[in-house]
Amino acid sequence: xxxxxxxxxxxxxxxxxxxxxxxxxxxxxxxxxxxxxxxxxxxxxxxxxxxxxxxxxxxxxxxxxxxxxxxxxxxxxxxxxxxxxxxxxxxxxxxxxxxxxxxxxxxxxxxxxxxxxxxxxxxxxxxxxxxxxxxxxxxxxxxxxxxxxxxxxxxxxxxxxxxxxxxxxxxxxxxxxxxxxxxxxxxxxxxxxxxxxxxxxxxxxxxxxxxxxxxxxxxxxxxxxxxxxxxxxxxxxxxxxxxxxxxxxxxxxxxxxxxxxxxxxxxxxxxxxxxxxxxxxxxxxxxxxxxxxxxxxxxxxxxxxxxxxxxxxxxxxxxxxxxxxxxxxxxxxxxxxxxxxxxxxxxxxxxxx
Amino acid sequence: xxxxxxxxxxxxxxxxxxxxxxxxxxxxxxxxxxxxxxxxxxxxxxxxxxxxxxxxxxxxxxxxxxxxxxxxxxxxxxxxxxxxxxxxxxxxxxxxxxxxxxxxxxxxxxxxxxxxxxxxxxxxxxxxxxxxxxxxxxxxxxxxxxxxxxxxxxxxxxxxxxxxxxxxxxxxxxxxxxxxxxxxxxxxxxxxxxxxxxxxxxxxxxxxxxxxxxxxxxxxxxxxxxxxxxxxxxxxxxxxxxxxxxxxxxxxxxxxxxxxxxxxxxxxxxxxxxxxxxxxxxxxxxxxxxxxxxxxxx
Numbered sequence: 038x039x040x041x042x043x044x045x046x047x048x049x050x051x052x053x054x055x056x057x058x059x060x061x062x063x064x065x066x067x068x069x070x071x072x073x074x075x076x077x078x079x080x081x082x083x084x085x086x087x088x089x090x091x092x093x094x095x096x097x098x099x100x101x102x103x104x105x106x107x108x109x110x111x112x113x114x115x116x117x118x119x120x121x122x123x124x125x126x127x128x129x130x131x132x133x134x135x136x137x138x139x140x141x142x143x144x145x146x147x148x149x150x151x152x153x154x155x156x157x158x159x160x161x162x163x164x165x166x167x168x169x170x171x172x173x174x175x176x177x178x179x180x181x182x183x184x185x186x187x188x189x190x191x192x193x194x195x196x197x198x199x200x201x202x203x204x205x206x207x208x209x210x211x212x213x214x215x216x217x218x219x220x221x222x223x224x225x226x227x228x229x230x231x232x233x234x235x236x237x238x239x240x241x242x243x244x245x246x247x248x249x250x251x252x253x254x255x256x257x258x259x260x261x262x263x264x265x266x267x268x269x270x271x272x273x274x275x276x277x278x279x280x281x282x283x284x285x286x287x288x289x290x291x292x293x294x295x296x297x298x299x300x301x302x303x304x305x306x307x308x309x310x311x312x313x314x315x316x317x318x319x320x321x322x323x324x325x326x327x328x329x330x331x332x333x334x335x336x337x338x339x340x341x342x343x344x345x346x347x348x349x350x351x352x353x354x355x356x357x358x359x360x361x362x363x364x365x366x367x368x369x370x371x372x373x374x375x376x377x378x379x380x381x382x383x384x385x386x387x388x389x390x
Numbered sequence: 391x392x393x394x395x396x397x398x399x400x401x402x403x404x405x406x407x408x409x410x411x412x413x414x415x416x417x418x419x420x421x422x423x424x425x426x427x428x429x430x431x432x433x434x435x436x437x438x439x440x441x442x443x444x445x446x447x448x449x450x451x452x453x454x455x456x457x458x459x460x461x462x463x464x465x466x467x468x469x470x471x472x473x474x475x476x477x478x479x480x481x482x483x484x485x486x487x488x489x490x491x492x493x494x495x496x497x498x499x500x501x502x503x504x505x506x507x508x509x510x511x512x513x514x515x516x517x518x519x520x521x522x523x524x525x526x527x528x529x530x531x532x533x534x535x536x537x538x539x540x541x542x543x544x545x546x547x548x549x550x551x552x553x554x555x556x557x558x559x560x561x562x563x564x565x566x567x568x569x570x571x572x573x574x575x576x577x578x579x580x581x582x583x584x585x586x587x588x589x590x591x592x593x594x595x596x597x598x599x600x601x602x603x604x605x606x607x608x609x610x611x612x613x614x615x616x617x618x619x620x621x622x623x624x625x626x627x628x629x630x631x632x633x634x635x636x637x638x639x640x641x642x643x644x645x646x647x648x649x650x651x652x653x654x655x656x657x658x659x660x661x662x663x664x665x666x667x668x669x670x671x672x673x674x675x676x677x678x679x680x681x682x683x684x685x686x687x688x
Contacts, residue, residue: 122581122582123584129579135575137574137594148583149583164392178393179396183397201583
């Protein structure tokens with residue numbers, strides 16, 4: 038694996054609400070290389086957006102280290118920190134809030150181009166802004182440059198947001214639910230635009246979504262991390278996580294996806310949960326945070342000891358006592374499992390062992 | 391056509407925008423339009439009144455408290471000078487001082503309010519403390535007390551005093567608005583783009599508050615006018631020169647209220663002040679349309 042651009046090491050984010058401590062993100066580690074795609078999937082409140090802000094350098098983690106090209110970003114001097122900020126851009130969820138209502142598309146795109154001396158002068162900046170609009174399929178760009186956000190549709194605004202992120206030639210884009218608030222009819226074409234950017238410009242993506250179908254469509258060549266109450270419960274290559282989910286929570290999420298075939302939906306619509314209530318972040322259950330809802334709950338184990346994220350094969354890791362035990366007992370003898378883990382450590386060292 | 395040419399063609403020139411706004415007011419908001427006309431009239435009066443209108447004449451005991459006539463359309467005052475000339479010339483110092491005071495207090499409020507909200511921490515607590523202290527002191531009585539110590543014979547001194555006392559309410563409002571605006575996603579995006587704090591505060595956040603700021607500025611002008619008139623009426627500022635406040639004071643002190651021919655003498659400065667304030671308030675209400683791109687579409 039080439040040198041990662043961004044690395045998170047045991048990152049936790051805690052918020053204080055009066056006397057209550059909210060553990061929004063707990064002990065998360067992963068790496069992103071050039072052109073990588075990592076999908077963060079989870080329900081609302083699972084810490085996806087918080088994690089996205091940490092990656093974009095907008096939020097300082099309470100515990101843990103964020104490394105950009107090997108250096109701790111919160112110990113960088115201001116110039117190096119700005120270079121990191123520039124390398125990681127964020128595209129927000131709400132296309133109606135992410136653009137300044139009093140600035141035209143030109144006014145939005147030109148300042149970063151001039152500020153970072155990417156453009157030589159104003160007319161060069163406008164020319165570059167037009168090329169960026171073409172890149173995100175807003176053609177002809179001349180038609181969009183003088184427009185105010187309220188004169189654009191939701192999908193067009195989202196494309197302007199993406200163009201704005203591209204002004205500073207980022208290496209990684211955090212797409213925080215970037216497609217979930219536009220019409221379904223536009224969503225796929227927006228996703229295709231993003232995918233083309235990844236292929237043509239080699240931009241890495243941290244794609245945050247609550248929609249597994251979206252993740253499947255966008256990140257088939259990449260990885261998926263399933264988040265539950267601020268923790269990664271399963272991480273692995275997209276095809277295997279979707280095709281053969283290991284963690285009971287991932288299985289439940291996939292079971293909740295509607296199928297286009299109604300017969301299929303009826304057959305599979307068994308609820309794979311013991312309870313529908315998501316525990317509050319302020320009062321996390323003991324042991325595995327998923328145990329009150331889990332079908333495979335083992336009393337005395339799951340409600341006592343918190344499972345850590347463990348490799349079950351070369352590429353996949355799961356935070357579940359039951360699955361890890363099953364795998365250890367069934368598939369591989371313990372020694373070769375260890376070897377596999379070590380091999381994986383060399384290649385994808387996002388595991389903490 | 392090149393991209394730049396298109397952008398240049400669509401550029402919004404401030405004067406053209408102002409003209410479009412006035413046209414729009416004339417069509418949809420007659421009261422606001424009248425308010426703007428009123429402001430223009432009074433600003434013109436302040437600028438040219440003392441130049442164009444001749445002095446109200448030398449004191450002349452034979453002409454005191456005369457009723458309106460062709461020679462003196464609003465009558466004469468306690469020492470026989472023309473009232474109309476005094477009214478037309480008497481707006482300048484009030485308006486200039488009020489604008490200076492409002493400018494000063496708005497600049498203080500915006501700069502420190504925005505910085506306090508955006509930077510937070512110690513800066514915020516410190517400005518909060520100072521603001522609260524100034525806010526708890528009743529302003530007009532303080533002005534009265536101060537005028538006993540400071541000789542308010544220079545207009546700019548009066549403007550600075552009023553300006554230094556009247557920023558706290560606006561500062562709080564600006565701080566609250568910036569606190570809410572800085573959480574907007576476009577501000578977060580600007581931070582991620584590495585744009586400077588100056589750009590974020592003054593190009594992204596504050597323009598969104600422009601209508602509110604200009605509105606507060608006009609309200610600031612009105613309260614500065616009332617503060618001055620109050621000081622002059624109570625005789626706490628030196629009665630040198632000529633303005634509507636001094637006219638009111640003299641009319642009151644020299645007993646003009648006892649002469650029925652002097653009704654217009656007393657009423658004319660009051661009416662001038664009231665009309666000026668009315669124009670300011672009605673125009674302020676219509677300012678939104680000048681700044682909101684949604685509203686200025688036609």
